Amino acid sequence: MQIAGSNLARIGLAVLSCPIVAFAQESADELAKKLSNPVAALISVPLQLNGDFNYGSENGTRVNLNIQPVIPTSISEDWNVITRVIIPITSQNDLFGNSGHQVGLGDTTPSFFFSPKKPTASGWIWGVGPVLLLPTATDDLLGTGKYGLGPTAVVLKQTESGWTYGALINQIWSVGGLSGRPDVSSMFLQPFVAKALGQGRTITFNTESTYDWENKQWSVPLNVQYSKVMKWGDQLVSLSGGVRYWAETPGQGPDWGVRFVLTLLYPK
Numbered sequence: 001m002q003i004a005g006s007n008l009a010r011i012g013l014a015v016l017s018c019p020i021v022a023f024a025q026e027s028a029d030e031l032a033k034k035l036s037n038p039v040a041a042l043i044s045v046p047l048q049l050n051g052d053f054n055y056g057s058e059n060g061t062r063v064n065l066n067i068q069p070v071i072p073t074s075i076s077e078d079w080n081v082i083t084r085v086i087i088p089i090t091s092q093n094d095l096f097g098n099s100g101h102q103v104g105l106g107d108t109t110p111s112f113f114f115s116p117k118k119p120t121a122s123g124w125i126w127g128v129g130p131v132l133l134l135p136t137a138t139d140d141l142l143g144t145g146k147y148g149l150g151p152t153a154v155v156l157k158q159t160e161s162g163w164t165y166g167a168l169i170n171q172i173w174s175v176g177g178l179s180g181r182p183d184v185s186s187m188f189l190q191p192f193v194a195k196a197l198g199q200g201r202t203i204t205f206n207t208e209s210t211y212d213w214e215n216k217q218w219s220v221p222l223n224v225q226y227s228k229v230m231k232w233g234d235q236l237v238s239l240s241g242g243v244r245y246w247a248e249t250p251g252q253g254p255d256w257g258v259r260f261v262l263t264l265l266y267p268k
Helices: 005-017 025-035
Strands: 043-055 060-067 070-074 079-093 101-105 109-116 124-133 146-158 163-177 185-198 201-207 209-212 217-232 235-248 256-266
Touching: 025 185, 025 201, 025 217, 025 235, 025 256, 109 146, 124 163, 217 256
Parallel strands: none
Antiparallel strands: 043 060, 043 070, 043 256, 060 079, 070 079, 079 101, 079 109, 109 124, 124 146, 146 163, 163 185, 185 201, 185 209, 201 217, 209 217, 217 235, 235 256
């Protein structure tokens, strides 16, 4: 579920026109490293704007704003639980042929990762827990109408030379909801690799693939993204932008897309 094309330019110009102040390189690099780690002990609020184009026979468009707060909580001397919630707000036009325009809230997806505070002896960082699907969509074409539940896990390693690599996976099965809507059985797979470039800059490559077990269909976008940590007035932020190519889509899916992200950072 992924608001319309002019909003992309408006938000991008708003970010670029605001005063930005540089700060200590060491702080920027450390925050950039934590941002590459989905289970780092860093409170952050990413506002992720995605635009995907050329859907179906009518060349439909979908613009999606994901509000994604990430909140780590210490639950013992050795363990954190990281709560990550994805709340999508979507505007789409003719996504399913001549299906008109829908705008509103999509389904909400909370995840909870139980993660050791220290890496393993070999340097691996990991977390496991449950993922939920909540049918909060305000339009039938923006959500599934189902409650869902399943497992999620992440594993990654960060090297002294600035590389981060790993993968995140989850699987959701529907467990209730509207009886007239199709069941949900969906796997999400996100292998990723990121390279720190210094001065708070990072380039990231990933795929955010989804497999629909009910319809036996893959969705495979290939993403490349550049980000930089900086100080924006008194607020620490990360600004990033990127593009993606859809290598595989169900039916007549999109051909390409763009992404802009403003992440608010709240170091402890």
